[in-house]
Amino acid sequence: MNTTFFEKEINEMIQQGILKTIPVVDSEQGAHLTVSGKDYINLCSNNYLGLASHPQLKKKAIEAIKRFGVGTSSVRALIGTNSLHIELEKKLANFKHAEDALVVTGGYLANMAVIQTVLDKEDVVISDELNHASIIDAVRLSGVKNKFIYKHGDVKDLEKQVPEIKKLLKSKKSDGTIRKCIIVTDGVFSMDGDIAPLPGLVNVAKELNCMVMVDDAHGEGVLGSHGRGIVDLYKLNGQVDFEVGTLSKAFGVMGGFITGKKEVIEYLRQKARQFLFTNGLSIPDTAALIAGVDILEKSDKLVKKLWENTKLLQDGLIKAGCDIGETTSPITPVMIGDELKAKDTAVKLKNAGILVSAITFPMVAKGSARLRLMPSALHTRQDIENSINAIVKVLQ
Numbered sequence: 001m002n003t004t005f006f007e008k009e010i011n012e013m014i015q016q017g018i019l020k021t022i023p024v025v026d027s028e029q030g031a032h033l034t035v036s037g038k039d040y041i042n043l044c045s046n047n048y049l050g051l052a053s054h055p056q057l058k059k060k061a062i063e064a065i066k067r068f069g070v071g072t073s074s075v076r077a078l079i080g081t082n083s084l085h086i087e088l089e090k091k092l093a094n095f096k097h098a099e100d101a102l103v104v105t106g107g108y109l110a111n112m113a114v115i116q117t118v119l120d121k122e123d124v125v126i127s128d129e130l131n132h133a134s135i136i137d138a139v140r141l142s143g144v145k146n147k148f149i150y151k152h153g154d155v156k157d158l159e160k161q162v163p164e165i166k167k168l169l170k171s172k173k174s175d176g177t178i179r180k181c182i183i184v185t186d187g188v189f190s191m192d193g194d195i196a197p198l199p200g201l202v203n204v205a206k207e208l209n210c211m212v213m214v215d216d217a218h219g220e221g222v223l224g225s226h227g228r229g230i231v232d233l234y235k236l237n238g239q240v241d242f243e244v245g246t247l248s249k250a251f252g253v254m255g256g257f258i259t260g261k262k263e264v265i266e267y268l269r270q271k272a273r274q275f276l277f278t279n280g281l282s283i284p285d286t287a288a289l290i291a292g293v294d295i296l297e298k299s300d301k302l303v304k305k306l307w308e309n310t311k312l313l314q315d316g317l318i319k320a321g322c323d324i325g326e327t328t329s330p331i332t333p334v335m336i337g338d339e340l341k342a343k344d345t346a347v348k349l350k351n352a353g354i355l356v357s358a359i360t361f362p363m364v365a366k367g368s369a370r371l372r373l374m375p376s377a378l379h380t381r382q383d384i385e386n387s388i389n390a391i392v393k394v395l396q
């Protein structure tokens with residue numbers, strides 16, 4: 001086939017200035033990293049706790065490779081489940097104070113696994129308007145037609161829709177069964193760093209007799225005691241049906257997981273296509289993650305340090321007159337407004353040796369472009385002070 005279509009599209013992206021150039025890292029992910037040989041203070045990774053290159057995770061991965069090799073050579077349900085997978089799932093369930101856990105190869109897939117498996121087109125989904133792309137994609141994949149979108153973080157807006165939802169839930173599906181319904185939300189919203197109003201959502205779910213799902217990708221390893229996540233933070237244990245997490249952010253490796261009641265997790269294990277038709281995590285990934293969960297279970301030192309650094313960064317920015325929006329998590333926006341100015345500021349900071357993300361339309365609304373800073377437990381006071389000074393200087 002003639003492929004000029006692709007060339008044309010790429011040329012258009014170049015003309016619009018939206019073609020991404022992907023930086024290549026040639027060091028460990030740490031407080032600093034090197035891109036194409038140059039050293040930077042790293043304020044854009046999701047390596048909240050520094051586990052991505054933690055000595056204990058590396059050691060466990062190497063030991064596991066020596067014992068089991070690298071690959072698992074089959075989907076989990078056939079012969080690709082190693083004893084390490086079971087150990088990881090047990091430890092995650094324990095850590096989350098849940099009955100059971102299922103691990104898949106990404107947070108993206110974990111969202112798909114829940115929503116596509118549980119809902120069909122006649123069921124109902126209730127979703128925050130700013131939910132992550134993986135939730136939006138999962139809803140599309142499930143074919144659900146009855147979608148209720150509420151204003152971001154706004155339980156009152158959702159309550160206004162309750163009578164209509166109630167009415168719909170009273171009607172049966174065409175096969176005579178009742179309509180399942182899930183309220184789904186991100187735990188921490190990744191563009192603003194604000195946290196879902198989970199207690200309010202749980203109350204609405206009780207009123208509607210429906211399920212609750214939280215995608216806590218940026219909350220796992222960050223919120224609650226020892227980083228147990230948003231459900232622990234709000235003390236809602238047992239009241240959220242599906243807790244989805246990622247193993248690719250604070251946990252430092254890759255993968256996604258779902259925790260919940262025994263029968264809920266067993267149902268997903270039996271039916272989720274994202275578990276049945278793709279391989280599980282590799283041996284070194286799984287072993288490293290076991291070490292990561294052990295570290296968090298034993299000590300909250302890294303989580304405390306992350307929050308110390310978060311406070312240092314956010315207090316410093318506010319003192320310097322920056323607008324950091326509504327964040328209540330380590331995700332730290334610095335509001336700029338203009339798209340080009342945000343991009344330009346990020347480039348200038350890069351030239352000054354500091355890596356931050358510029359977040360622009362369509363990731364956020366037009367005119368609300370910002371820098372996004374991600375502190376970690378690894379940063380020193382000096383790293384953070386240097387970064388604040390550089391940001392203030394560039395913005396003046």
Ligand SMILES: *Cc1c(COP(=O)(O)O)cnc(C)c1O
Nearest residue numbers: 106107108132134217246248255
């Ligand atoms: C990062 C993220 C994901 C995807 O997680 P992966 O493990 O990288 O697939 C899903 N949901 C949210 C809210 C995220 O921030």
